[in-house]
Amino acid sequence: MDTLLKVNSLKTYFYTIDGVMPAVDDVSFEVMRGETLGIVGESGSGKSVTALSIMRLVPHPPGRIVGGSINFKGDELLTKKEYEMRMIRGNKIAMIFQDPMTSLNPLFTIGDQIIEALVTHQDLSRREARDRAIEMLKLVGIPSPEKRVDDYPHQMSGGMRQRVMIAMGLSCRPDLLIADEPTTALDVTIQAQILELISEMKQKMNMSVIIITHDLGVVAEVADRVVVMYAGRVMEYGSVKDVFSMPLHPYTRGLMDSIPKIDVNEDRLKSIEGTLPTLTEKFKGCRFKDRCVMADRVCHEEEPPIVEIDNRQVRCFKYI
């Protein structure tokens, strides 16, 4: 398998009135062709900003990519001109956003929106694009697509809108699909359909997928490898099989323990006390120290580097 995307030491900071906020701080990972990578972590840990950085859509100001590299099919994305990025976005790399209602334009029919993307990126006439749009809607399981293609977004249910987003994302047959919490707003039965759809599409098109979620169950079901983020840092990175069968980092372990399990009866849930720290550039020590049950003196003074053990990366002094 060859590498499709290689993110190396990515740093994306926000320059706000309260100071510099290192939202994504030295993040590295790879996505192979045909692979699904999961990114998990609690809200505010930098998952969406990582995705926006890959798309070069970080809001500026206040945000800016201040370091690192993003290599896509052998090309550096961070030095690309805006018009070059426009040819990549939606065409080679497509993104599905957290909230389908805000990313679909309420004033245009869903057909018009898919057709627009196709005409911009592919050498298709409007007629051909309309046919392709209907074909894509059918593919994602929208009933009577030749009628629904003329619907406005508000005429569809949440699950259907998310399918439309996926149809739109896939219409140009991208090499990489980035799905930012694609099912968080959906019900479990609909979520199951959408996840299955993404896996099916991935196989049909030999596409790679980055799926961002805070639901570890979703990662376990669809991803091959997983990045666990916390406060802008990668805390653990490895194959889903390894990480789930033996989480190394105390944060990963805490996350696993705090999920109520459907097949076990437990009287009290284990939980991670406390909340995400307020980050500034001057933050000292391990970013997880205030919530870590294993923290000792060194954790408060220095930050552990990320190290590799058994095909896995982990950022914690216990493994150094």
Add this chain to the structure above:
Amino acid sequence: MELLEVKGLKKYFPVKGGFLSKTVNYVKAVDGVSFNVKQGKTLGLVGESGCGKSTTGRTILRLYEPTEGAIYFEGIDIVTLDKEKLRAKRKDMQIIFQDPYASLNPRLTAGEIIGRAIDIHNIARGKERQRRILQLLDVVGLKREHYNRYPNEFSGGQRQRIGIARALAVNPKLIVCDEPISALDVSIQAQIINLLKDIQEQFHLTYVFIAHNLAVVKHISDDVAVMYLGKIVEMAEKDELFLRPQHPYTAALLSAIPIPDPSKKHSRIRLEGDVPSPINLPPGCRFATRCPERTSICDEVEPDLIDIGGHMVACHHRR
């Protein structure tokens, strides 16, 4: 003892249309729901978005006027109470909302929010009031210094703690928890669930716990009711329901939960078809459009919720 008995509860919302804004139709958000909750127990209410869980929860407290049905709280039908009597009863029945961001007044400090709840029902004054607020902050795991902070200075989990303290302020007997953790991160969810369990024990509270996460409901409930488009389709003691789900919808719901263990690949019941609109319900079983076991009777006759032995089910093929 039954603290709460709900009988044949209906709540229809009018759909306006046409140029005189006439009522052209109704959303049957809750369409004939009955259940009981015993003192000190928790009934879990699950189902997909829009199936009527929140409407049920709010109507129980008469935050919405019921269209039909009776709500017995400690044996008294609160639907028949006048405003004054209802106000007094409200002290015993509180609600915690889904969205900790929208449910707190941004212009009041945490202490004032709890204080207001105490004042409305005249629970305490002066020094005693102050002592009570501080005690409540402590009960929900907040600190003294949080007293003077505003909601925007708190995280989601902390805001939910304020909401819980506000509900506790009046010594309620029943709390309707409307998806109190859905907006929170996994690690914070566990903190809040543990807190809710602790205070239930400490203050002998009865809960109606609304959620769409079945694992959470299983963890906290004694009995579970599954709703679909305004009706309860299955209801049983929780272990019974999770071990032997009867209704095809419950079975699909259970099989759809992603399991955080990649070594357990489970077989999934695939639901095809779309959820019908609550304005335009099919004549027979409401689940028929998506049901893998549907037969011709399902399209014609609506199945009643009946007891099939320790288990209430509404399905023609589970009799």
